Every structure is written in structure tokens, then in C-alpha cells.
Amino acid sequence: MPQITVDYSARLSDTFDRRGFALALHPVTAGLVETTLENCKTRFRCLEEAYVGDGSPEHALIHVQVGLLAGRTAAVKAELADAVLELLHKYTSTGASDPGVVVHASVDVNDLGASYRKYIEG
Template identity: 25%
Template structure:
């Protein structure tokens, strides 16, 4: 865990490499030491329709949601939030400097009582990552 989901305005599709952005966020999350690398999941979802502020179609956004199982300290979550957000800011800095763009991130706990999952991923990972 965590699940990191990016929702982004469709006008960013040709402006930013979303696969690379996902990789940057995965690496930032793994680098915090808060999350086991084998459990990190990052996905990007293009929002075909969006209206931002005054409706100018040049406006763009990326909203990052980080969901994780409860149980980590507030300090660990704050540090992880900052590290992931700083990686996102660095990745998107050039775009933000030249275009109207909004970047946001929210981290929230998943209630384990209402969460189910199963996986075979660890069986396919290198031994040092599982």
C-alpha cells in the first residue's frame, strides 16, 4: 500500500509524460520508507471533461489522492505527503511556470474493516522487493 491516483485534465495529455509522472511518484513513495515498494500502486486517469475557474480551456490540473491503510503515525504520513508532493511539484514545475496549472495532493486512511484485497504480485517480484 498505498494507492496513488492522479486525476488530470485531458489537456495535459500531450504536455506531460504521465507514465513518467507515475514512475516519479512511485519512486518518491518508495523513498519515504513508509510504504513497502511491492505494495505501491500508481495510476493516472485523464478527465475528459473539466471546468476550472473561469472555464478557460488552457487551464490544467492534477489532483493526487494517496490512500493507505490506517496505522501509520501522523509524523510518518506528513513526511510521506511532503516527499510525494515535492516530487510532483518538481516534475511539473516547468509546466506550471509556463501555463495556468493547479496541483493538489491529499492523503487519507483506508478503513481496514471495510477493505478487501488479494494479490499474486509478490510471487513475481525480485526477492529484494517482495
């Protein structure tokens, strides 16, 4: 915890700095939700097919799902969501490398289920 999943359109594979995003997101998340940096885990899933609106090819999407242990306030979750969107903007540089692309970015911060468990070995 936190468990972070990022789904993104394949069109962004060359312009979305995933490593930079994760390494910037982890300390921000750890600070806001009062956990250790080592507890932050992010995985990325490239979507070969993703459609926005009428399916026009200039549209691309990124959606971030952040799962937290219960107990964080709505205000903390909203602050984290805002920080995630800011980092997405910073680490998704289309511009000259992919002119005309329209990035639709979103984030959802919610509680992990009561059955969430983990272990660390080694």
C-alpha cells in the first residue's frame, strides 16, 4: 500500500516518462498518506486499444488508480488526486514529438478492500 495502477494508450508509449512519473509520485504519495517510500508500488499497463468519444485517433488516455488502506480523509485523497494530475501533465510531453495528440488524464483515489493483505520476502 499504496497500490498504484496506470493504464495508458499505446500512442503515449514514447512520450510518457513512466519511470520519471513513478519516481516523482512515490515520495509525494508517501508524504501525503503518511507511509514509507518502500510501500509505494506502481505498475503500468499499455492499452493497445483505447477509445475516447468518437474514437478519433488523436485522442489518448491515461487513468491512474490509487488504492490506499482505509482511514485517509476525503481531503487527503483529493490532494493526492490533484498531485497525480499535476505529475501526469509534467511527465506526458507530447508537443513536438506527437503533435495534435489530445491527452485525457484522470485519477481515482480510493480505499483498498478490507481483505487486502501483503507480505515482503527476502
